[in-house]
Amino acid sequence: MSTQQEDSLITTDVSITDTGRTDQPDTTVVEAQNLDVFYGSDQAIDNVSMEIPEHKVTAMIGPSGCGKSTFLRCINRMNDQIDVCRVEGDITFHGKNVYDNDVDPVALRRKIGMVFQKPNPFPKSIYDNVAYGLRVQGREKEVDLDAEVERALRGAALWDEVNDKLDSSGLDLSGGQQQRLCIARAIAPDPEVILMDEPTSALDPIAAAKIEDLIDDLADEYTVIIVTHNMQQAARISDKTAVFLTGGELVEFGETQRIFEDPEHKQVEDYITGKFG
Numbered sequence: 001m002s003t004q005q006e007d008s009l010i011t012t013d014v015s016i017t018d019t020g021r022t023d024q025p026d027t028t029v030v031e032a033q034n035l036d037v038f039y040g041s042d043q044a045i046d047n048v049s050m051e052i053p054e055h056k057v058t059a060m061i062g063p064s065g066c067g068k069s070t071f072l073r074c075i076n077r078m079n080d081q082i083d084v085c086r087v088e089g090d091i092t093f094h095g096k097n098v099y100d101n102d103v104d105p106v107a108l109r110r111k112i113g114m115v116f117q118k119p120n121p122f123p124k125s126i127y128d129n130v131a132y133g134l135r136v137q138g139r140e141k142e143v144d145l146d147a148e149v150e151r152a153l154r155g156a157a158l159w160d161e162v163n164d165k166l167d168s169s170g171l172d173l174s175g176g177q178q179q180r181l182c183i184a185r186a187i188a189p190d191p192e193v194i195l196m197d198e199p200t201s202a203l204d205p206i207a208a209a210k211i212e213d214l215i216d217d218l219a220d221e222y223t224v225i226i227v228t229h230n231m232q233q234a235a236r237i238s239d240k241t242a243v244f245l246t247g248g249e250l251v252e253f254g255e256t257q258r259i260f261e262d263p264e265h266k267q268v269e270d271y272i273t274g275k276f277g
């Protein structure tokens with residue numbers, strides 16, 4: 001390790017976990033090319049290009065307001081719901097521009113699910129929360145719904161805690177359980193990509209740690225793209241890290257270990273060593 005790397009490690013006080021996935025070759029699943037996003041006349045994303053690898057965890061970090069959530073919402077067109085939002089450039093999923101006229105945003109969101117900062121289960125039973133997506137898709141009759149609900153709850157590491165109370169309201173669960181229920185709801189329709197917007201920031205450290213472990217497991221089957229304010233979390237769980245800085249520019253993108261140990265840009269080093277942001 002170079003002296004510079006040692007210095008960075010000492011000053012960041014961040015321990016980087018080898019996820020064991022970094023040696024696997026990358027296959028791009030989502031790609032941004034010269035992406036610009038505006039809210040009215042204000043630009044939130046500035047000429048961002050990035051290739052996001054399949055079956056890995058990619059973290060988006062950067063100071064508040066730098067466009068992380070905006071970028072995430074472009075991937076499954078959640079920004080469509082914001083009238084003043086305008087997207088230019090390309091964002092592709094398996095090579096297909098998600099903003100093409102023939103793309104159905106609802107079908108896209110089945111492939112690219114989302115989990116939000118605040119757990120938001122529906123005011124329905126645990127079972128109905130998880131079954132929701134399959135029912136909306138009209139697949140209730142074609143699949144074994146009980147088996148699919150169990151599969152999703154197991155996938156979200158919640159089955160053992162709720163299998164005897166599937167008819168109870170999802171709102172009666174703890175915050176951490178509610179977030180895992182939301183993850184179960186997101187994975188039940190069998191998406192390929194899961195977008196997570198600060199999924200642990202509303203949780204206590206123990207519940208957050210469970211979600212982090214879960215994200216590691218999810219990456220075996222899904223591509224996970226996570227926005228986090230927590231640099232330690234990005235260093236612990238992600239394979240790739242994208243650093244956005246004010247103005248919606250992507251300043252650096254690469255292997256998480258390299259970004260944290262040996263960033264190319266002084267601004268990134270300053271950000272991850274806590275000098276600003």
Ligand SMILES: Nc1ncnc2c1ncn2[C@@H]1O[C@H](COP(=O)(O)OP(=O)(O)OP(=O)(O)O)[C@@H](O)[C@H]1O
Nearest residue numbers: 039044062063064065066067068069070071082084
């Ligand atoms: N619905 C909206 N309407 C208008 N402007 C918006 C909207 N959402 C976000 N913005 C603006 O776009 C910029 C980027 O916001 P965004 O939420 O994407 O940043 P962020 O990096 O995720 O921030 P944070 O870390 O605080 O969540 C900010 O200037 C924000 O004020």
